[in-house]
Amino acid sequence: MTAASSHQSTLYIAEKPSLAKAIAEGLGVVKRGNGFIECRGGATVTWCFGHLLEQAEPDAYLPDDIPKTKKGSKIWRLQDLPIFPKAWLSIVKKEKGVKTQLATIGKLIRASDVVVNAGDPDREGQLLVDEVLEHFKCRKPVKRFWVSAIDPASIKKGLAHLKENVNYAGMRDAARGRSRADWLLGMNLSRAYTLTTKGEDGKSRLIAVGRVQTPTLAMVARRDYAVRNFVPKPYLALSALLEKAGVPFRARWKPKPGQSGMDEEGKLLLDLKLGHELVERLAKEKTALVLSAETKRRKAFQPKVYSLADIQVEANRLYAMTADDTLKVCQSLYETHKITSYPRTDCAYLPESQHAEAPAVFAAIAKTFPATAKAVERADTSIKSPTFNDKKVTAHHGIVPVANVVDWSKLSDREQKLYRLIARRYIAQFFPVHEFDETTVELQIGDEKFVAKGKVVVRKGWKVLFDKKEDAAEKKGEDDSSSQTLPPLAKGETVDVKAVEGKEDKTKPPAYFTEGTLIAAMENIWRSFEDPQLQAKLKEAGGIGTPATRAAIIQELKRKTYLASEGKKLHCTELGRSVLLKASPKVRSAAMTAFFETKLQLVEKGEYGLDAFVSEYERFIQGELDALKKLTGVLARGINVSASTSLL
Numbered sequence: 119m120t121a122a123s124s125h126q127s128t129l130y131i132a133e134k135p136s137l138a139k140a141i142a143e144g145l146g147v148v149k150r151g152n153g154f155i156e157c158r159g160g161a162t163v164t165w166c167f168g169h170l171l172e173q174a175e176p177d178a179y180l181p182d183d184i185p186k187t188k189k190g191s192k193i194w195r196l197q198d199l200p201i202f203p204k205a206w207l208s209i210v211k212k213e214k215g216v217k218t219q220l221a222t223i224g225k226l227i228r229a230s231d232v233v234v235n236a237g238d239p240d241r242e243g244q245l246l247v248d249e250v251l252e253h254f255k256c257r258k259p260v261k262r263f264w265v266s267a268i269d270p271a272s273i274k275k276g277l278a279h280l281k282e283n284v285n286y287a288g289m290r291d292a293a294r295g296r297s298r299a300d301w302l303l304g305m306n307l308s309r310a311y312t313l314t315t316k317g318e319d320g321k322s323r324l325i326a327v328g329r330v331q332t333p334t335l336a337m338v339a340r341r342d343y344a345v346r347n348f349v350p351k352p353y354l355a356l357s358a359l360l361e362k363a364g365v366p367f368r369a370r371w372k373p374k375p376g377q378s379g380m381d382e383e384g385k386l387l388l389d390l391k392l393g394h395e396l397v398e399r400l401a402k403e404k405t406a407l408v409l410s411a412e413t414k415r416r417k418a419f420q421p422k423v424y425s426l427a428d429i430q431v432e433a434n435r436l437y438a439m440t441a442d443d444t445l446k447v448c449q450s451l452y453e454t455h456k457i458t459s460y461p462r463t464d465c466a467y468l469p470e471s472q473h474a475e476a477p478a479v480f481a482a483i484a485k486t487f488p489a490t491a492k493a494v495e496r497a498d499t500s501i502k503s504p505t506f507n508d509k510k511v512t513a514h515h516g517i518v519p520v521a522n523v524v525d526w527s528k529l530s531d532r533e534q535k536l537y538r539l540i541a542r543r544y545i546a547q548f549f550p551v552h553e554f555d556e557t558t559v560e561l562q563i564g565d566e567k568f569v570a571k572g573k574v575v576v577r578k579g580w581k582v583l584f585d586k587k588e589d590a591a592e593k594k595g596e597d598d599s600s601s602q603t604l605p606p607l608a609k610g611e612t613v614d615v616k617a618v619e620g621k622e623d624k625t626k627p628p629a630y631f632t633e634g635t636l637i638a639a640m641e642n643i644w645r646s647f648e649d650p651q652l653q654a655k656l657k658e659a660g661g662i663g664t665p666a667t668r669a670a671i672i673q674e675l676k677r678k679t680y681l682a683s684e685g686k687k688l689h690c691t692e693l694g695r696s697v698l699l700k701a702s703p704k705v706r707s708a709a710m711t712a713f714f715e716t717k718l719q720l721v722e723k724g725e726y727g728l729d730a731f732v733s734e735y736e737r738f739i740q741g742e743l744d745a746l747k748k749l750t751g752v753l754a755r756g757i758n759v760s761a762s763t764s765l766l
Contacts, residue, residue, distance in 0.1 A: 126160060126231040126232050127160045127161070127162070127229065127230050127231050127232070128159075128160065128161045128162070128230065128231065128232045128233075128234060129161075129162050129163075129164065129226050129227060129229075129230035129232070129233050129234065130145075130161065130162070130163045130164070130234040130236045130263065131164055131165070131166065131223060131233065131234065131235060131236055131237075131247050131250065131251075132163060132164070132165040132166070132236040132237075133165070133166055133168065133236065133237045133238045133243050133246055133247065134165060134166065134167065134168065134453075135165045135167070136268075136453050136454065137165070137236060137238070137268060137453070138155065138163045138164065138165035138236070139155075140268045140270075140273050140456070141163050141236060141263070141273060141277070142155040142157050142163040143270070143273070144270065144273035144274055144276075144277050145157035145158055145159065145161050145163065145277065146158035146159075152222070153165075153218070153219050153222035153223075154222060154226060162226055162230065163236075164219075164222060164223050164226050165219075166219070166223075166246060166247065166250065167213070167215070167216065167219065168246065169211065169242075169246055169249075170210065170211055170216050170219065170220050170223075170246075170250060171208040171209065171210060171211065171249050171250065171253060172208065172209060172211050173206065173207070173208060173209075173297065173298075173301050174206075174207035174208065174209050176192075176201050176305050176309075177191055177192045178207050178209075179201050179203050179207075180192050180198055180201065184198065194309050194312065194313055195313070196309075196310065196313045196314070196747070196750070199306055199309060199310055199743055200302075200306045200736070200739055200740055200743050201305060201306060202302070202736050202739075206298065208249065208253065220250070220253075223250060223254075224254050227251070227254050227256050227258065228254075230258060231258065231259075232258060232259050232260075232261060233251065233256060233258050233259070233260045233261070234260070234261045234262070234263050234280060234283075235247040235248060235251070235260060235261070235262050235263065235283050235286075236263040238460070238462070239264050239265065239266060239460055239513070239514060240289070240460075240462055240513065240514070240666060241289045241290075241292050241293035241296070241664075241722070242293050242666065244286050244289040244290045244293060245289075245290045245293035245294055245297075248283075248290045249294075260283035260284070261280040261281065261282065261283055262280065262281040262282065262283040262285070262286055263276050263277070263280060263281075264276060264281055264286075265460075266459045266460040266514055266515060267452070267456070267458070267459040267460060267520040268452065268453065268456050269456045269457070269520045269521060269522035270456075270522065271478075271520075271521055271522070272520060287724070288721060288722040288723055288724045289513075289722055291721050291722070291727075291728040292718045292719070292721045292722035294728060295717075295718050295721050295728050295731045295732065296718055298732050298735070299329055299714060299731075299732075299735045300328065300329050300330075302732075302735055302736060302739050303327065303328065303329045303705070303735075303739060304326070304327065304328055304329070306739050306742075306743065307327050307701075307705060307739065307742060307743075308324075308325060308326045308327050310742075310743055310746050311325035311327060311697075311700045311701065311746075312324050312325045312326075314700075314746060314749075314750050315700055323696075325696070325697050325700050325701075326678060326697070327697065327701050327705055328671075328674075329711060329714075330662050330663045330667070330671050330711055331671055331674060331675055331680075332697070332698070332701050332705055332706055333662055333705075333706055333707060333708040333710075333711050334636070334640060334662065334663070334671055334672070334675065334708075335675055335680050335681065335690060335694050335697065335698060336698055336701075336706040336707075336708070337631070337636070337639060337640075337643075337646075337708065338631050338636065338681060338688055338689070338690045338694075339690035339694065339695060339698055341628060341630065341631050342630070342689055342690050344627065344628050345627045345628060345629075345630055348627035348628070350624040350625050350626070350627070351381070351386075351388055351624065351625045352388070352390060352622060352623070352624050353381070353386040353387055353388050353390075353393075353622075353623060353624070353625065354387045354390050354393030354394070354397075354620045354621070354622055354623075355370075355371075355387075355620070355621045355622075355623060356370070356371035356387065356393060356396060356397065356618070356619070356620050357369065357370050357371065357568075357618075357619055357621070358371070358400070358406065358561075358563055358568050358615060358617065358618045358619070359615075359616040359617040359618075359619065360406055360561070360570070360613045360614065360615060360616060361613060361614045361616050362605040362606075362607060362611075362613040362614070363605050363606075365603075365604075365605035366616065367570055367572065367602055367603075367604050367605065368570065368602065369406075369559070369561055369568035369569055369570035370568060370569055370570075371387075371396075371566065371567075371568055372560070372566075372567040372568060372569050373387070374566075374567075378392070379392045379393070386625065390622065393620050394620055396566065396620070397618055397619065397620040399564065400563050400564050400566060400618040401617070401618050402564075403563045403564045403615050403618070404614070404615055405612045405613065405614060405615055406561040406562060406563045406568065406612065406613050406614075406615050407561060407562045407610075407611075407612055408559060408560075408561055408607050408608065408609055408610060408611040408612070408613065409560040409561060409562055409567070409609065410558075410559070410560045410609055411557065411558075411559045411560075411607045411608055411609060412557065412558050412559075413555050413556070413557040414555070414556050414557075415553065415554075415555055415556075415576070416553065416554050416555070416556045416573075417551045417552070417553050418551065418552040418553075418554075418579075418581075419503065419504050419551050419552075420503040420504070420505060420546045420547050420549065420551065420579075420580045421543060421546060421580070422466035422467060422505045422516065422543075423466055423467075423468060423505055423515075423516035423517060423518050423540075423543045423544060423547070424466065424516055424517045424539070424540060424543055425463055425464050425465055425466045425516055425517070425665065426445065426448065426461055426462055426463055426464065426517070426665040426666075427464065427637050427638060427640075427641045427665060427668070428466060429444060429448065429461075429517060429536065429539060429540070430444045430445070430633070430634055430637045430668075430669065431634040431635065431637060431638050432539060432634070433447075433535075433536060433539070433634070434632055434633050434634025434635075434637075434686065435632075435634055436535075436539075437532070437535055438686055439532065440633050440669070440672075440673075441633045441634065441636075441637050441668065441669035441672055441673075442669040442670065442672070442673045443532070444536070444669070445461065445462075445669045447530075447532045447533055447536050448461035448517065448536060449461055450533060451533055451536065451537055451540075455522075455524045455528075455529065455533070456520070456522045456524075457482070457486060457519060457520060457522050457523070457524050457537065458517055458518065458519055458520060458537065458540055459514075459515065459516075459517055459518050459519075459520055460514050460517075461517050462514070462664075462665045462666040463512075463513075463514035463515065463516060463517060463665055464512060464514075464641070464660055464664070464665045465510070465511055465512040465513075465514055465515055465516055466505070466516045467505055467506070467507050467510035467511050467515060467516055468505050468506050468507075468511065468515050468516055468518065468547075469506070469508055469511050469515055470502075470506045470507065470508050472506065472515070472518075473499075473502055473506050475521065476497075476499045476548060477499060478521040479518070479519055479520065479521050479544070480494045480497060480499075480545075481521070482519060482520065482521045482522055482523050483519050483541050483544070483545070485523045486519075486523050486524050486526060486537070487526055487534075487537060487538065487541055488526065490541055490542075490545065493542075493545050493583060494545060496549070497545055497548035497549060498548050498549070498550075499548055501547070501548050501549065501550065503546075503547040503548070505547050506547070517540055518540065518543075518544045519537070519540055519541050519544055542583055542584070545583060546580040546583050546584075547580075549579055549580035549582070549583065550577060550579040550580065551577075551579050551580070552575075552577065552578065552579035552580055552581045553575075553576040553577040553579065554573045554574060554575045554576055555573060555574045555576055556571070556572075556573045557571065557572045557573065557574075557604050557607075558570075558571050559571075559572075559604060559607050561613070563615060563618065570602075570604060571600050571602075572600070572601070572602045572603055572604035573600065573601055573602075573603075574603060630687040630688065630689070631687070631688045632686040632687060632688060633669075633672055633686070633688060634686075636672060636688060637668050637669070637672070640661050640662050640663050640668050640671075641660070641661040641668070642661060643656055643661045643662055643708045643712060644656035644657040644661075644712075646708070647709065652709060655712065655713065655716060656708075656709065656712045658716055658719075659712040659713070659715040659716045659719070660715065660719075661712065661715075662708050662711045662712055662715065672688075675694070678693075679691055679693055679694075680693055680694030680697060681694060702742055702745065702746075704738075704742065705742065710738075714731075714734075714735065714738075717731050717734065718731065
């Protein structure tokens with residue numbers, strides 16, 4: 119379907135004013151009204167301010183005979199839990215201008231022939247507009263405007279290829295399921311924990327828990343505990359300084375199978391006495407015998423473009439930016455300046471069809487960021503990196519520059535920094551692979567074995583774009599000796615032993631979480647578990663939280679003072695620990711959160727019903743309340759309330 123036809127009036131409902139403006143400009147502005155824009159071809163564009171509706175508070179579902187506080191709200195009582203709505207109610211947000219704008223949208227819906235959902239291309243964007251349509255009981259044909267960038271070219275393409283909104287019902291239901299799960303856990307368990315927790319003064323102490331917040335808080339608390347209680351162990355690192363034909367190189371000691379005095383992993387020599395005896399004995403040796411020498415050609419493919427989590431980690435590491443700040447800057451590049459694609463993505467791949475857009479994107483990058491001109495000129499658009507892979511692209515592709523130009527001086531310092539990162543990753547896709555020869559040599563000194571590793575770069579490839587000191591990927595997995603250049607060596611040769619050394623050191627504690635590493639841990643939560651089946655399920659779930667919500671979750675934990683920052687380090691506060699002590703193991707568990715996220719993915723695919731999901735979550739909440747009430751010796755009745763009328 120085209121954007122609009124001459125015999126139909128089409129209404130576009132955008133998620134926010136900035137998107138509405140971009141759509142209106144793509145359609146052709148005729149006249150601006152109060153809360154809407156009239157466009158060519160009988161089209162009208164209006165907008166929301168994010169969610170205009172919100173879920174009703176628990177008081178809406180509780181009997182009227184419950185005693186009230188002085189402020190008029192119903193008193194919290196354990197016997198009134200659980201609160202499981204039979205008919206979920208939505209109410210109009212009380213924020214300024216919402217009621218007026220909602221009324222405007224209602225009038226425009228009634229006057230239109232076709233409605234277009236122009237929410238952001240994600241679950242929440244789908245629900246945000248759909249719930250407005252449901253509020254007004256819209257029965258008009260509904261289309262979906264879906265783009266990953268809002269530069270003029272992308273807007274034009276999106277307008278020319280509207281989809282059927284019904285095809286996105288799964289995304290709407292998944293968003294609604296997440297929202298209801300958050301409500302059920304927060305409203306029921308926060309009340310239950312609060313009512314059963316007394317402070318020193320005998321009064322109840324507010325214990326606020328969240329479906330994703332609490333497991334995230336638990337991750338930080340466990341890391342804090344591991345660091346605080348870490349006992350360093352001294353160990354001895356054995357190495358040999360060798361020389362062949364005037365070329366010095368270093369080899370590391372290789373423990374024998376079943377070597378005594380090692381740590382549990384068999385990597386570190388903890389027996390210092392044994393280590394020093396080894397050094398003393400081997401120091402007498404003058405030559406080392408080459409047992410084997412093998413050289414393999416290695417390839418390092420281009421780094422993938424950024425997902426939101428990836429750039430949040432990078433921006434935190436390089437520029438000490440918080441996860442929330444990074445999201446806001448990425449959103450600004452996408453929404454305000456229109457020079458990058460949609461940022462709330464968990465994908466680091468690109469559609470294969472997008473490869474053909476490279477020349478236009480390169481032209482825009484070079485004009486926007488002139489410092490990239492030489493790199494753009496050297497880029498080879500015939501190269502197609504593994505990042506272009508349709509099979510790996512999820513709902514949204516990775517974050518990339520788009521074919522739109524902006525004055526570089528108009529960008530803030532942070533916007534410039536992040537655009538540079540995004541542009542560099544994109545340009546790298548069109549540079550050759552990095553190639554190097556990796557050599558591994560096994561040597562014998564006395565009756566002990568040593569291993570020397572070295573590499574020689576054959577082709578720098580895409581790494582010419584990266585500063586070694588700055589780029590994390592460059593340093594990943596490298597030790598002090600892996601990049602050394604080895605002399606030509608062959609089996610059976612001998613080399614001179616210049617020294618055998620033992621360097622004492624101590625094991626290091628795990629690092630405190632930063633916002634960047636916590637985001638990465640939330641995304642890769644499966645790595646925290648040893649059970650292969652559980653790992654697979656957690657990996658499938660995509661972690662806890664979503665790309666769009668993880669930064670907000672961290673911010674909310676800081677706002678509640680459950681988390682505190684010390685420089686870049688994050689710590690769980692005493693208040694945060696008190697919340698965790700009250701919450702049950704299941705509520706603290708990332709595994710439980712991820713389990714329900716897999717269910718939401720099934721809802722999104724249309725393979726699991728919304729009602730079934732909510733019912734399963736209610737059973738989980740009921741189990742938690744039953745266990746808590748058993749502990750407190752309180753018998754209570756559950757409240758199942760029905761609603762025949764809307765509160766709207």
